[in-house]
Amino acid sequence: MFDMIICSQSTERNFFESFALQYLKENPDYNNPAYNTKLGVYSEGCGLENVLLSWGHDDYMYLVLKASGTTLPPAALFIIRYHSLYLMHSDGKYQYLMNDEDRENLKWSQIFSKYDLYSKSKVHVDVEKVKPYYESLIKKYFPKKVIRW
Numbered sequence: 001m002f003d004m005i006i007c008s009q010s011t012e013r014n015f016f017e018s019f020a021l022q023y024l025k026e027n028p029d030y031n032n033p034a035y036n037t038k039l040g041v042y043s044e045g046c047g048l049e050n051v052l053l054s055w056g057h058d059d060y061m062y063l064v065l066k067a068s069g070t071t072l073p074p075a076a077l078f079i080i081r082y083h084s085l086y087l088m089h090s091d092g093k094y095q096y097l098m099n100d101e102d103r104e105n106l107k108w109s110q111i112f113s114k115y116d117l118y119s120k121s122k123v124h125v126d127v128e129k130v131k132p133y134y135e136s137l138i139k140k141y142f143p144k145k146v147i148r149w
């Protein structure tokens with residue numbers, strides 16, 4: 001059997017792992033030897049895009065960006081899609097499922113994670129002052145000027 005759990009906060013990892021395992025035991029495949037291998041239904045290096053993950057805001061935003069024709073580079077989309085997968089980018093798990101592109105993007109994900117949770121500044125931002133900068137980013141990365149929610 002294979003499972004991959006995405007959770008929102010690193011401190012909740014053990015809770016989610018034990019919670020998920022409790023319910024996975026009720027699955028009829030739990031004792032099927034065909035699925036009780038390290039890889040389960042996957043093959044070594046199959047690439048994360050081919051792995052079924054628990055669905056959440058990460059994948060939703062990834063799908064929105066893709067459907068909106070963003071010009072963000074693949075590494076940025078990878079970061080967005082997997083930023084809550086702490087077991088991967090912070091604990092080093094699931095390496096055996098990654099392809100070369102995943103491993104390259106993982107480096108960027110690990111850099112990004114330093115600026116994710118608990119890294120917010122208390123400094124007040126003058127929205128009007130920074131607005132032109134963010135508008136230029138929107139113009140650059142959303143040339144269709146439409147977000148498809």
Ligand SMILES: [Fe+2]
Pocket residue numbers: 057058083084
């Ligand atoms: Fe998030």
